Amino acid sequence: MAMSLPLDGVHVLELGEYAFVPTCGSVLGEWGAEVVKVERLTGDPGRRDMRSGTMGEVAGYNSSWNQYNRNKRVVALDITNPAGRAALDRLVSWADVFVTSFRPQARRKLRLEPEDLWAVNPTLVYARGHGHGVRGPDAEEGGFDAVSYFARSGLNYMLSPNDGPPVGQRGAMGDGPSGLSLAGGIAAALYRTARTGQPMVVDVALLAFGMFQLSSDLASTSADGADPPRRSGGGMASPNPLTGTYTTADGRHIQPVMLDMGRFWAQMCRALGLDDMAVDPDYEDAAVILERSGEIREIFAEAFASMTVAEAEAALTAEGCIYSKVATPSEALADPQAVANGYTQPHPDHPTARLVSSPVQFDETPGRLVCTPTTTIGGDTGDMLAEVGFDPEEITALRAANAIH
Numbered sequence: 001m002a003m004s005l006p007l008d009g010v011h012v013l014e015l016g017e018y019a020f021v022p023t024c025g026s027v028l029g030e031w032g033a034e035v036v037k038v039e040r041l042t043g044d045p046g047r048r049d050m051r052s053g054t055m056g057e058v059a060g061y062n063s064s065w066n067q068y069n070r071n072k073r074v075v076a077l078d079i080t081n082p083a084g085r086a087a088l089d090r091l092v093s094w095a096d097v098f099v100t101s102f103r104p105q106a107r108r109k110l111r112l113e114p115e116d117l118w119a120v121n122p123t124l125v126y127a128r129g130h131g132h133g134v135r136g137p138d139a140e141e142g143g144f145d146a147v148s149y150f151a152r153s154g155l156n157y158m159l160s161p162n163d164g165p166p167v168g169q170r171g172a173m174g175d176g177p178s179g180l181s182l183a184g185g186i187a188a189a190l191y192r193t194a195r196t197g198q199p200m201v202v203d204v205a206l207l208a209f210g211m212f213q214l215s216s217d218l219a220s221t222s223a224d225g226a227d228p229p230r231r232s233g234g235g236m237a238s239p240n241p242l243t244g245t246y247t248t249a250d251g252r253h254i255q256p257v258m259l260d261m262g263r264f265w266a267q268m269c270r271a272l273g274l275d276d277m278a279v280d281p282d283y284e285d286a287a288v289i290l291e292r293s294g295e296i297r298e299i300f301a302e303a304f305a306s307m308t309v310a311e312a313e314a315a316l317t318a319e320g321c322i323y324s325k326v327a328t329p330s331e332a333l334a335d336p337q338a339v340a341n342g343y344t345q346p347h348p349d350h351p352t353a354r355l356v357s358s359p360v361q362f363d364e365t366p367g368r369l370v371c372t373p374t375t376t377i378g379g380d381t382g383d384m385l386a387e388v389g390f391d392p393e394e395i396t397a398l399r400a401a402n403a404i405h
Contacts, residue, residue, distance in 0.1 A: 355372075
């Protein structure tokens with residue numbers, strides 16, 4: 001018997017492109033919702049534009065399209081065409097949730113504002129994902145995660161070294177978690193609407209999520225008025241030598257993080273073969289460790305440099321230290337913890353591809369893959385329109401009017 005999921009029976013209509021809002025739709029589908037994505041007749045630009053290095057289409061398989069649009073059926077409508085708009089309104093009537101990434105100007109022009117859709121479906125949960133928020137001087141401006149989430153929030157600055165250019169972010173680095181945040185907001189709104197019968201608008205901005213991720217530094221800056229320090233070469237700025245990144249003999253890196261210096265000092269020293277330091281009374285006081293941090297880091301760095309990453313892992317594990325090697329993507333995929341907990345799912349039609357699940361699990365059950373997205377633009381259009389009440393002749397007429405793909 002299939003496990004019941006919290007959003008079973010919920011209908012979601014998505015007008016989202018690229019990765020941010022599409023991530024939200026795929027997560028809602030993983031949580032049990034039935035999700036229909038509406039793309040333009042030329043297709044979501046994410047089908048062809050999200051390619052960076054090995055991202056995107058590799059040997060006929062578009063990894064980003066599959067990752068961000070799994071668990072959806074995909075229809076293609078021209079909503080500027082009156083017949084296409086009528087089809088959209090039929091889908092709005094079917095839906096419990098509408099979620100979009102369209103900018104304010106487009107929403108107004110296409111009559112996709114909350115009041116427009118509530119005239120069709122008065123209890124619809126209406127959700128927007130955008131760059132910079134719905135108020136303020138830049139509310140009308142577009143934004144992508146590299147701009148709104150990474151650069152504008154302060155994240156790029158704080159993760160970049162003092163003595164070099166700003167670091168670059170990885171593809172959709174802010175889109176994924178921001179989409180997850182939007183999905184959580186939608187779930188809360190559905191609960192409220194179920195209780196009151198009243199509709200609700202949910203908003204998540206990439207800028208807001210970036211600032212939320214940097215909340216520790218931003219809270220500190222707000223209190224003392226000073227930007228937190230960055231390290232030369234990047235990395236963690238903590239003076240605690242039991243945190244930070246160390247290089248091993250084989251050119252790999254280990255990231256220990258033990259904030260309680262009194263508890264973990266001896267363990268760290270023993271793991272590095274520094275038994276004398278482990279029992280040296282000079283280091284019993286955390287204040288002394290912090291005062292001599294630079295000297296201690298050099299000693300620790302020399303010890304790590306004499307060990308391979310495998311040797312360092314074994315020694316740190318034996319002493320109960322909290323750490324990780326700096327894993328490559330292939331190592332993360334093969335991590336026994338990731339495998340045991342079902343953090344990725346195999347693609348049913350590709351020999352090696354996996355799709356990353358949302359981090360939320362229900363009843364200790366890994367996320368589910370309902371379906372992979374059609375590779376054909378609007379490949380589910382006819383079936384979905386039939387499901388919401390269009391007869392074959394109407395669907396044929398819509399195609400003849402170039403209202404659907």
